[in-house]
Amino acid sequence: MKKMVLGYLFYISVILIYFYYFYPLEAFNDTRYGALSHAFFFMKWPLQLLLLYTLWKKTTLFEKLERFRSELGKLSLFVTLLIGLEYLVSLPLNMIWYFITVKEGVRTQTFFPWLVDGWTSTALFWLTLFFLLLVARYVIKKFQRMWGVILWLMVIPIALFITFIQPIWIDPLFDNFSPLEEGTLREEIELLTEQAGIQDADLFEVDKSEKVSTYNAYVTGIFQHARIVLWDTTIKGLEQSEILFIIAHEIAHYLYKHVYLGIGLYLLLSFLVLLFLQEVSKKWRKSYTFPMLAKLLFLTVIILMLTQPASLWVSRQMEIQADQYAIEHTENLEPALTSYQQLAMQSKTDISPAPWIVWFRSSHPSIADRIFRIEKEIKKRETNEGQVSYKD
Numbered sequence: 001m002k003k004m005v006l007g008y009l010f011y012i013s014v015i016l017i018y019f020y021y022f023y024p025l026e027a028f029n030d031t032r033y034g035a036l037s038h039a040f041f042f043m044k045w046p047l048q049l050l051l052l053y054t055l056w057k058k059t060t061l062f063e064k065l066e067r068f069r070s071e072l073g074k075l076s077l078f079v080t081l082l083i084g085l086e087y088l089v090s091l092p093l094n095m096i097w098y099f100i101t102v103k104e105g106v107r108t109q110t111f112f113p114w115l116v117d118g119w120t121s122t123a124l125f126w127l128t129l130f131f132l133l134l135v136a137r138y139v140i141k142k143f144q145r146m147w148g149v150i151l152w153l154m155v156i157p158i159a160l161f162i163t164f165i166q167p168i169w170i171d172p173l174f175d176n177f178s179p180l181e182e183g184t185l186r187e188e189i190e191l192l193t194e195q196a197g198i199q200d201a202d203l204f205e206v207d208k209s210e211k212v213s214t215y216n217a218y219v220t221g222i223f224q225h226a227r228i229v230l231w232d233t234t235i236k237g238l239e240q241s242e243i244l245f246i247i248a249h250e251i252a253h254y255l256y257k258h259v260y261l262g263i264g265l266y267l268l269l270s271f272l273v274l275l276f277l278q279e280v281s282k283k284w285r286k287s288y289t290f291p292m293l294a295k296l297l298f299l300t301v302i303i304l305m306l307t308q309p310a311s312l313w314v315s316r317q318m319e320i321q322a323d324q325y326a327i328e329h330t331e332n333l334e335p336a337l338t339s340y341q342q343l344a345m346q347s348k349t350d351i352s353p354a355p356w357i358v359w360f361r362s363s364h365p366s367i368a369d370r371i372f373r374i375e376k377e378i379k380k381r382e383t384n385e386g387q388v389s390y391k392d
Contacts, residue, residue, distance in 0.1 A: 004050060012043040026352040026368065028341065033104045034350035040097045041361055044090060049305070051086055052298040062290035075137065078290050079130045082297075087122055094118070104348060109211040117174055124170070133293060140281070140288040148278025152271045159270075160222070163263055167221040167229075176207040180230065185240055189228075189247050192329075196251050202227040209233050214347045217246050219253040222263070226254065238342055241335035245326055252325035258318045265314060273303050308360070315363040323370055327377050336374050340367050 019039035020032055027034045055061070068074035098114055101107035107114075135154060140147040162170075171177065180186050180203040193201055201219075208216070208231040215234040221227050228250050234243060253259070277296055281287040287296070330336055344351050344367040352368035 001054065004054070008046070008050060011046070015039050015042050024354075025350055027348060027350060028345045029348045031104060031348055033100070033106070033348040036100060038350065038353070038357055038361070040093060044093055045305075045360075047090060048086060049298065049301050051089060052082075052294060052301060055082065055085070056291060056294040056298050059291045062294065065290050072134075074290075075130065075134055078293070079126055079133060082294075083122060083126050083129065087118075105213055106346075106348060107212055108209065113211075120173055124173075137288050137293065144287065145282060146278070147281075148274035148276075152267075152274045155270055155274075156267060159263065159267060163222055163259075164225060167225055167227055171206075171220070175211075177204050177229070178207075179203065180205045185235065185243065188240065188244055192244065192247055192251060193228075196255055198251065198254050200226070201251075201254055204229045205232055205235065206230070207232050209236070215343050217243075217250050219250045219259060222259060226259070228254070233346075237346065238339060239335060241332065242339035242342065245330050245333075245336040245339050248326035248329050249322045252322035253318070255325070256318070256321060258322070261318070262315075265311070269307060269311070273300060276303065312359070312361070312363050316358075316365055319364045323365070323373065327374060333374050333378050333381075337371060337378075340370050340374070343367065 016039050019035040019042075023035045023038065025032060025035040062078070065074045065077055068077070098107065098111070102109075109117075136147075136151055139151050139154070143150050180189070186203060189203060190199075193199055193203075202225075204227050206229050208214075213233060214231075215237055216231045217234055218229055219226070220229060228247065230243070230247075234246070238246075277299060280299065281292070281296065284292055284295075286292065327333065327336065343349075349367065350357075351371075352366050353362060358366065
């Protein structure tokens with residue numbers, strides 16, 4: 001245990017020194033914030049794995065848990081141990097990062113509300129993990145040779161239900177949502193959605209200015225609750241033409257059904273992971289016990305870490321597709337250029353991350369790549385216009 005702690009401390013020291021002093025950061029701001037964001041990501045990256053490995057090896061602790069008569073009671077203690085330890089171990093790094101973001105002006109949220117948001121997220125995670133392990137423990141015990149397939153069949157409606165209710169019940173726990181105000185911006189957005197044939201998408205504004213100063217917009221929800229959401233910081237900080245380009249990008253996500261594609265890929269991945277764990281666990285005795293559950297979770301985290309680059313690659317392809325749609329359906333691309341520049345300046349992001357960083361943590365193309373594609377399209381249009389004028 002001592003060697004692991006010392007090894008982790010050495011690891012985070014190397015990571016921090018490299019990113020703060022040596023990483024070749026490209027940004028529109030004179031700050032190392034973008035490099036530090038990479039550093040904190042990689043410092044936290046192995047924490048969950050290390051904790052699960054440590055707990056998996058503490059078999060005597062779990063044997064004591066098994067002595068409790070109440071199934072709900074001992075499972076509650078198991079989940080609390082897992083999540084509580086992760087929260088406590090991650091808290092110092094999370095707090096340091098909080099103060100860095102406040103100092104850089106990226107975060108505007110005061111400390112106590114930030115803590116409450118963290119507690120709320122942890123509580124929701126506790127409930128989710130408790131329910132999943134309660135079901136998994138029962139299924140593994142009753143169907144030791146087919147538990148993975150049976151559990152996956154149960155996961156499908158749960159995943160769809162959570163995706164359906166998230167924008168209605170879960171997201172409002174953290175932020176205030178309201179219909180986008182009437183005015184020229186809403187009228188222009190409704191014109192874009194009408195031209196794209198997606199009048200059924202609801203338009204919402206979310207109050208994020210009390211927490212951050214950065215800009216964002218996104219598409220969420222399925223079935224009758226699909227919605228396009230704009231942060232209020234985006235509305236206040238960008239010009240209307242810049243916002244409309246961003247909305248065209250979000251419309252593309254809606255048109256290409258990227259939310260549904262994401263759900264489908266998640267279900268496929270979960271099936272493969274559960275099938276693998278099912279086969280591996282056939283060699284174990286009583287794989288439903290707490291030590292074995294900890295081992296299953298440990299293996300799950302390893303698999304998700306290994307498959308994360310592929311998931312991120314798929315996400316980047318969706319974003320590139322949405323970018324291309326927005327470019328093709330925007331007449332004047334100058335606001336598109338300035339919108340990405342404003343996004344990068346406000347978030348103080350690394351505009352051209354190293355390829356290995358993109359591989360491990362980037363769900364979107366780099367700002368430099370997105371700007372390059374827009375500039376390339378602008379030059380192409382200018383060339384075509386010049387050729388037309390010459391022929392005339």
